[in-house]
Amino acid sequence: MSTLTPTALTALAARLQSLQPKSDVVLAPYTTFRIGGPADLFCEPSSTNELASAVLAARELEVPYFVLGLGANILVGDRGFRGLVIRNVTSHERWSDDGKLWVESGAVMRNLIAESVRRGWSGLEHFVGIPSTVGGAIWQNLHFLSPAPERERTVFIAEVFDSCEILSAEGTRETVDSDYVHFGYDDTVFHHRADIVLAVNFALTKADSNAMYRVMQENLSWRGARHPWLEINPSAGSIFKKIEGVGAGRLIDQCGMKGFRVGDAQISHIHANIVINLGHATARDVRELIATAQRQVEEKFGHKLEPEIGFVGEF
Numbered sequence: 164m165s166t167l168t169p170t171a172l173t174a175l176a177a178r179l180q181s182l183q184p185k186s187d188v189v190l191a192p193y194t195t196f197r198i199g200g201p202a203d204l205f206c207e208p209s210s211t212n213e214l215a216s217a218v219l220a221a222r223e224l225e226v227p228y229f230v231l232g233l234g235a236n237i238l239v240g241d242r243g244f245r246g247l248v249i250r251n252v253t254s255h256e257r258w259s260d261d262g263k264l265w266v267e268s269g270a271v272m273r274n275l276i277a278e279s280v281r282r283g284w285s286g287l288e289h290f291v292g293i294p295s296t297v298g299g300a301i302w303q304n305l306h307f308l309s310p311a312p313e314r315e316r317t318v319f320i321a322e323v324f325d326s327c328e329i330l331s332a333e334g335t336r337e338t339v340d341s342d343y344v345h346f347g348y349d350d351t352v353f354h355h356r357a358d359i360v361l362a363v364n365f366a367l368t369k370a371d372s373n374a375m376y377r378v379m380q381e382n383l384s385w386r387g388a389r390h391p392w393l394e395i396n397p398s399a400g401s402i403f404k405k406i407e408g409v410g411a412g413r414l415i416d417q418c419g420m421k422g423f424r425v426g427d428a429q430i431s432h433i434h435a436n437i438v439i440n441l442g443h444a445t446a447r448d449v450r451e452l453i454a455t456a457q458r459q460v461e462e463k464f465g466h467k468l469e470p471e472i473g474f475v476g477e478f
């Protein structure tokens with residue numbers, strides 16, 4: 164990682180002038196946890212060219228940067244981020260008659276799902292109710308366990324992925340396919356390389372809108388009954404990675420930790436693998452709660468819980 168100097172930060176702000184960068188922007192409102200201190204510099208590119216330029220400028224001036232989507236899978240530290248936060252609000256899209264969709268990576272899945280169902284194209288509706296940009300969805304291979312008994316299985320975004328345009332770690336712009344992306348469970352090449360997803364091509368299939376609305380309704384009902392509602396309880400979704408055949412949430416529950424609190428961070432009464440912000444939780448509270456759950460589960464069951472969320476900035 165590069166080291167930050169005040170001169171580099173000033174030079175970067177000047178380079179990004181057309182994007183009207185702001186200084187000392189508190190990040191909490193840009194995350195679903197509603198937690199996190201200020202970014203030194205903050206900009207919101209609204210096209211792939213602007214996104215690529217912001218990343219390239221930060222790299223060239225050796226200023227640390229972070230590409231932010233909806234902030235739904237991260238915990239930002241209370242002291243914020245030293246460097247540039249690039250909040251990706253690119254959202255142009257192009258639909259073709261054969262179900263091919265080209266969309267910029269900052270597009271919000273909720274809007275895209277509504278539009279694809281309206282047009283009668285199927286494939287994205289399974290992910291209704293999951294906060295994500297397209298870039299974040301590809302980054303982690305967004306998935307959802309479809310609840311209806313007749314089609315119970317985990318659906319992955321990789322299934323409708325065709326290709327994507329990236330700004331590579333080396334600075335080139337190229338189109339790559341799924342062999343390159345290497346989709347796994349909560350994993351892609353983008354966890355291991357500094358490539359940025361600029362835009363994605365999806366391949367959708369024609370389907371009856373009513374059937375898609377039914378899937379969405381079932382998924383939302385299932386989710387609504389089992390997860391704390393984000394509108395009421397800010398969170399980052401599941402805190403710990405899945406433990407095959409056991410379930411991280413079940414282990415935490417069996418330690419009697421539902422409702423356990425550190426400050427305003429609480430293990431949800433509804434789902435033990437979700438930490439909620441009761442109003443004024445700090446990143447420090449969340450980290451302490453995570454450490455306590457890890458300790459208790461390891462002592463009682465010998466399982467090591469691994470955080471699923473990313474930790475961003477200074478704590």
Ligand SMILES: Cc1cc2nc3c(=O)[nH]c(=O)nc-3n(C[C@H](O)[C@H](O)[C@H](O)COP(=O)(O)OP(=O)(O)OC[C@H]3O[C@@H](n4cnc5c(N)ncnc54)[C@H](O)[C@@H]3O)c2cc1C
Nearest residue numbers: 232233234235236295296298299300302305306360399400
């Ligand atoms: C209530 C709730 C429920 C959830 N349920 C699910 C679920 O059912 N299934 C599931 O899979 N996830 C779930 N999640 C997790 C979360 O929704 C996903 O991880 C989502 O894809 C995060 O997208 P984001 O845009 O918010 O990414 P962010 O959290 O902003 O970023 C996550 C990572 O992606 C990187 N990134 C973002 N955009 C790009 C880009 N364009 N190029 C390269 N890297 C990029 C960031 O740098 C960061 O490292 C849930 C979260 C919440 C809060």
